[in-house]
Amino acid sequence: MANSTKYRKTNSMPDALDELPLAIDRAAPTPLSVQVATGLRAAATAGRLRGGDRLPSSRALATRLGVSRTVITAAYDQLHAEGWLSGRRGSGTYLTASPARGPRPLASAPPSRPASALLDLAAGAPCVEAIDRAAWRRAWRAAGDRIPLTRKDRAGDPEYRAAIAEHLLRHRGLGAGSDTRMLATAGASAAVGELAAALLRPGDTVAMEDPGYQRAAGAFRAAGVRVLPVPVDAAGLRVAEIPRGVAAVYCTPAHQFPLGARMPAARRVELVEFACRTGTLVIEDDYDGELRYDTAPLPLLATLGPDVVVHVGTTSKILSPVLGIGWLVGPPRVTEAVLAHREATGTGPAVAGQHVVAELARHGDLARHLRRLRREMPPRRALVTERLRGFDVRGDDAGSHVVVALASAAEEVRVVAAAARGGVLLEGLGRHHLGPRHTFGIALGYAAIGRADLPYALDVVADCLRAIGRSMVP
Structure with missing residues (x-):
């Protein structure tokens, strides 16, 4: 009977091979290093190992398989040469996504x-991997240390609104410091729903980018508002094709969702002029406007037409949807109507997430x-x-x-x-x-x-x- 050794899980190494049996046969004519390399290659090809999985050190794997370290080093060197492995200084050896020499078959x-x-x-x-976990925990602890409220401010926590006003001024060039213009929301879609319920009537029509953000469309429809599609091109929503008689226009000018176009300055001016001329409300969803890293952001619609544009944003794309909060900046007539709707329905955004963001902003972590x-x-x-x-x-x-x-x-x-x-x-x-x-x-x-x-x-x-x-x- 062939003498074989199998590596199985132990409690001392949290690596990708912990759950993966790897067999070698000492009686076989194939060199042990080739057997190890073949086993690892087969595991990667079959998907039992994935790109980014960390492998044990050559010494640790040699100990577990009962072979010399030279065997494991030779196997790793071969897989490195084939493009299967990559080393990270001070971190270890990792499986790459696929061999560098060619595509991996679908099978x-x-x-x-x-x-x-x-x-x-x-x-x-969002990219939650980028969140500083220490800062995240500190903000949640500080938020939990606050005295529980007996009644909440339906406009939103004052410290949160102040933090968002500073954020919008610094990162988006939007002055929103007045309490009559800034409200906390439960996110962009929730803000759209509140605007529809507070300002529009069942049967009113709203123009919206097509293709576009379906949750916003759903929020309008839930309020009994008809949604009319408007084509988009490489410059975003085509203003000339907005249907006549619409009560509002919803768009994502900073980064059209889902096609990714950026509305240029000329078209932004065209849209604001259309709104001023027709008395149409424009809802500007700036869902990831902070994530511009190639050039400086263009002026927001809300800065070009503060009397006809409502600016909405969310923390779900830059932090995490677990917070369940966003913001709304608009003319006083709009924010007052939303507040009246909240008072009449007893609704409003949860406060816990607002406290967390306020704490992140307080320490510069945001x-x-x-x-x-x-x-x-x-x-x-x-x-x-x-x-x-x-x-x-x-x-x-x-x-x-x-x-x-x-x-x-x-x-x-x-x-x-x-x-x-x-x-x-x-x-x-x-x-x-x-x-x-x-x-x-x-x-x-x-x-x-x-x-x-x-x-x-x-x-x-x-x-x-x-x-x-x-x-x-x-």
Whole structure:
């Protein structure tokens, strides 16, 4: 009987191999180093190891397999040469996403997993990996130390509103210091719902980008408001095609969702002039306006037309949706109507999240976090364009997502399904349309996923695109 050794889990090493049996056969003619390299390569090819997984040190693995360290070193050197492994100074040896010499076949992807376990490349989620956990814990502790309220200010916690006013002035150039212009909200979608309930009547119509943000559309419809689609182009919402007689226009000018266009200054002026001329309210959703890292941001619509524009924002894209808060800045007539609606319905944003953000701002942690995000996002986006080179990747050099254009709805469905089988969550553009689908592709986010998992996930996407023949930019 062949003498074999198996490495199994111990309690002393929290590495990727802890749950992975690795067998060697001392009686086999194949050198032990080759057997180790073959076993690790096979585990990676089958998806039992993933890009970013940390391997044990050569000494630790040698001890566990009962072989000399030279055997493990030779195996690691071979896998390094093939592109399977990479070393990080002071951290260890890690599995790369795939061998550098060529794409990994789809058959090598991990088995299908539930959506909650997939590597998240859907757009619209924050980069929680960039949060300073010590600052996060400190803010929550400080928020918990506050005396519980007996009644809450329906406009929002004064310290939170002051912190957001400072944030908007510093990072977005919007003066919002007056209590009559600034309200706390439960997020951008909640703000849209409150505006619809407080200012619009059932049967009124709202113009909205198509494709566009479906949760905003849902908030309008829940208030009985009709949503009319307006086409978008490389400059965002096409003002000339806004239907006549609409009560409001909803748009995302800083970074159109989901196509990623930035509305240029001329079109911003055109939209504000339209609103002033027709008496139409413009709702400016600045969902990730802070995440501009290529050029200085353009003036907000709210600074160009403070009497006709309501500016809404959220912490869910720059911090975490667990906070459940955002803000609304608008003319006094708008904020007063929203406050009256809150008083009549007893509603308003929760205070706990406001306290946390106020504490982050108090110690300068909010500003430091935004600086970290602006450093974190560019290399992630660069990796996306590098790994998807040759495909039709679109979108402004900002925010946290791009669009990979496809030719049809069928291609979109196939790529999303194939990626899910490979362990990666993608989101097609189809679900973002208000009317008939006319733009096809993938809205690919690169913020939510861990930095170590991103290369592997992008290689899965590239394999899926090649499988449908999308190897060249149209």
